[in-house]
Amino acid sequence: MSFKELLNRNGRRTIALLTNITNTYYDYRLFRYIHNAALSHNANLVTFNSCSLDSTLNYYYEYQHNLMFYFPHTGIIDGLIFPPSMVINYSTKPHYQKIIDRLSSIPYITLSSSCDGHPGIFIDNSVGFREVINTLYHNQGKRLFAFIKGPPDNSESSERYQGFLDGLNDCGIGLDERYVFQGDFWLTGGYAAMKEFDKRNIPRPEVIICSNDYTAFAIYKELVARGWSIPEDVQVVGFDNTEDSRFCNPPLTTVNQPLEQMAHTAVELLLQLIDGKEISQRTVLPARVIYRQSTGFGSYNFPIKYKYDPLSIILEPRCREFALKWLQTLPVLKRDQLISSFVDMLQKTLDEEMDVSVWEDFPMIVMQSYPEVDSSLIDSLRLFISMYSGLQQGVKLTQFRQNNLVNAQVVHRIISTFTVEELQQCISEEITKRGIHYFFMVTYPEPFELSIDSQKNIPLRSRYLFGSVNGNMVQRKVHTSFFRTMDLLPLDIELPDKPLSLLVMASFFREMQLGYMIFDASSDEEQVYAILGMQISTAYRGILIFNEKEKKEQALKSALNQLKKSNRKLNELSVCDSLTGLANRRGFMLLGQKIFEATQRQGKGILIFFGDIDRLKFINDSYGHEAGDLAIKLCAEVLKKTFRKSDIIARIAGDEFTIIAVDSRDCDVEQIEERLKENMSALNQTSGYSWKISISMGHALSSDFPEGSFSELLARADHLQYEQKKRKHRS
Structure with a gap:
């Protein structure tokens, strides 16, 4: 059984549409009309939100939707409605010709532009x-x-x-x-x-x-x-x-x-084409x-005065019928009756969710058709059209605000999920509030990067992550999550036995392709799919990152626990400096090497600082060695106060200190140096000693020397410290 056979029960056909419903109202409106036309003809519709080929007009990563051009094939659909402008407008001929050639095996109808001899509207x-x-x-x-x-x-x-x-x-x-x-x-x-x-x-x-x-x-x-x-x-x-x-x-x-x-004509002609009937090429x-x-x-x-039928100015066919009946009563009904029946027409237009603005030029039609009509009647028509148009806009604005409120709540809940199970539960409960009755999430075996210029290839296999129909979670009948991507969905998934309208959207985050989502396309809220698609993809990417982070943190935690054990052993080997209580040179080199190796394995960065007390010899010579020892101890206290408890601080020689700051970046250096400056200044102001202490510091970041050893990193920090000391000396 194929996906197409799964849908095509009871003689139904499955047609597809390539479009861009998430960025322009024009495309969304055309999509809604084709959706209505397909269902009215007892046909299934699968809409692939491919967006325009190679376009970055709306936002840079819009091109990520282009992967949808590679999904339609005769195993999942019987025919296709295709606007060629979507591949031609912003792409190069070699690229868009490749897409057109790929679609050539599918019976299709083009919209607005011709393409390789296929029939078109x-x-x-x-x-x-x-x-x-x-x-x-x-x-x-x-x-x-x-x-x-x-x-x-x-x-x-x-x-x-x-x-x-x-x-x-x-x-x-x-x-x-x-x-x-x-x-x-x-x-x-x-x-x-x-x-x-x-x-x-x-x-x-x-x-x-x-x-x-x-x-x-x-x-x-x-x-x-x-x-x-x-x-x-x-x-x-x-x-x-x-x-x-x-x-x-x-x-x-x-x-x-x-x-x-255009939509109804396209659907009718495509169904005839699928059934092997001859249709007009143009x-x-x-x-x-x-x-x-x-x-x-x-x-x-x-x-x-319009050279064509004046009523053609009313674009909605049902409203044209109302208008024709009303005009036929114009010569026989009294003014109040005419106004009352016209208000009934406006109310019907509002109730049936047609656009009241289609009536805005109707008073002029009346004047052109019946020049002798009372001007007060025309004024009344205009007044009621204005009133109902304002009422409709008020209703739309209220709905828009309410939808925004609900969307904000749904989005907040989606992006607050931390596990796939939470995301599945959230979507199952929330999408029905937006008029969406079924949803399926499919992911690729591994996320992959896709640039605008890279070769577009769909993974052969995909993973069925989860699904929901009418708020109920949908599980596979077999104990595996993988299936052929070309099937679009696992063939053992049960779908409702009725004409379906499915919307297929790429799931991606920035340049990273994650998979795709399949929505029930029955919601008439314009922005709901763009909002949900973006937020679900973002939430899923966040879950992946969170899981990766947890794995790395667990591994790092294990490594740090091992380091703590090593640290205890080092203490037993007299690796502490007796004057300051800090690690000595031997302890620092042993512990530092282990930390360096562990962070390298986990992809974490470390900062190494090398410090040298300024003018310690002057303090020793002028105030005695007791003052010098005190200066060393005070400097050690300042360093403890400046760095975190998790950082490794050592005195490796008489006036030399080294520090390892784990999981730090270059942007942290400025904050550390500022804290050191403040802490040193506070000490000098309150110590009461006639001498002052300061320290020259150099630093080196492991990510700047990916091939460097721990000793080389330490030597680099020492060199930068020496350069700073020389600058101080010159000044």
């Missing part, structure tokens, strides 16, 4: 910007347009730029290449374009057209920073109609892509302009 990318330029030219007399492109090798970017050129040509405006800038479909492209604009020292454009909304968001920030007003000084246009585009200040004119229609869906205040338009002043 496309958006008419050129018509939107062409219409915008014509509208702004003919209605407002705009002539100076700037354009910010998308990634160079992206077909959508090229088509949108062609629409820009076609619009200029329609209006008889020549292309001024000084106003064309390279972007990347992200905020960074907008920031870079405005920096380049400053360098070119050209007049301010009247309109900036951006290849997508994220670029436009960056342009908003840059224009505000320059003190330019939108749309009075510069107008801005985006593409994609992301949710945030409505809530910019002012709202952003943009081009809407019919993502829901399906093109229309895009349409959403005019908003960033180009000086709003619901009170549409630029033109």
Whole structure:
């Protein structure tokens, strides 16, 4: 039995999606539509969160998700939905061609871009910007347009730029290449374009057209920073109609892509392709302009009467049905009845969790369709749309705050776990609160480093760490934790017999690949998977480090216990200095060598200090040898006070001291030297003797001399002490 057969019970098919749901709202929205479409067709969906190939735009370690490109194969899925832009936008041709070649054995449908002759669903990318330029030219007399492109090798970017050129040509405006800038479909492209604009020292454009909304968001920030007003000084246009585009200040004119229609069409065609049916190689869906205040338009002043069906301005199909029925009653119902039925439509929109903002242009449709309608009715429609839109945003804000509170509690509990058992218990109890009903954690036999340039290879075997279904822990039927990675999950794991939507995410910490996680993808909270995926991976990496640390500490503890026994034996061999009670030279060399060897085995560092009392001969000659002995004893007391009880302090000659500080680093030296200075100063101020004591110190860190012996390390510290003493003498 294969993983695909495990899922494909009762005639179901399993399709997959490669996407990036953790970084952009656009991709998340498309994922949700494909999720809904797959389940409505009784199909399983396995979504691999691969992110864009070789991209580090959102954060440096984003490329770690790219390992997901190597998971899809015909043993676990029947077909694939694949946006080629994910591999093309930020990678090199040899690299992305390798990924495309690897996927070629799987029946797949592409989204928005063509790829090696596979069937695709496309958006008419050129018509939107062409219409915008014509509208702004003919209605407002705009002539100076700037354009910010998308990634160079992206077909959508090229088509949108062609629409820009076609619009200029329609209006008889020549292309001024000084106003064309390279972007990347992200905020960074907008920031870079405005920096380049400053360098070119050209007049301010009247309109900036951006290849997508994220670029436009960056342009908003840059224009505000320059003190330019939108749309009075510069107008801005985006593409994609992301949710945030409505809530910019002012709202952003943009081009809407019919993502829901694209998702359902892709799923339907892919299922037909899997069943061996002939399908169209190229399906093109229309895009349409959403005019908003960033180009000086709003619901009170549409630029033109729409040449297409006015109701197409309402993007939600169910709301279009409501609107059509309401318009049919307009000539027969009284004003109060019309308002009441319209409020019912708004309430239904809210109850069914559709976007109330789709109604924002409906009053203008009514005015265009029925010019004789009473203006007070139009005003009432606008008022209630505004009220319900505000109510919906309030509900969303409340949900967002509540989700944040719950997420914070879940995250705190996850990162507080110290064992795999605690992590499993925590996840089993907590993920159901986030609407996630099943979860599986799979780890590789050993974590491995993965750089952006390194060869991507999936380990042949993986370890099933734990799983949870509806809050109940899921154990394997066989007494082994290992299975073939290509199976995605152990084939003896029982999964619910219904259409499933699984989200597969890489588990990593910085450059270290740990394994992967499989989530139930039914939660509609946008950020929950990104948050949980990151925190679970971080917690698991912490558990591994904690376990490694415990093993090393146990080994070091054992070694130190052995050293204590050796220390007792050394005391029996008269290894103590009679004047100070410290170890003498013989004791120090024997004990120091053992400590050095033990810490080397455990990967711990030691600091060796070599000190020499300054001007001890002067004290002896001027005040007598009793004063000299006292100075030595006082210096020993200062060193005991300065260093830890676990550190080894010895007097190895008349005025010479050595210290071993175990498990110390170079950054600890400054603190030690400061304590020594303070303690020595306090002694000199309170001793009441006419002479003062000081000590010259040198130090050496074992990690700086990985091949050096204990004696060589000691000689290095002695040399540095001697150099310090010479400097004191000269000064």
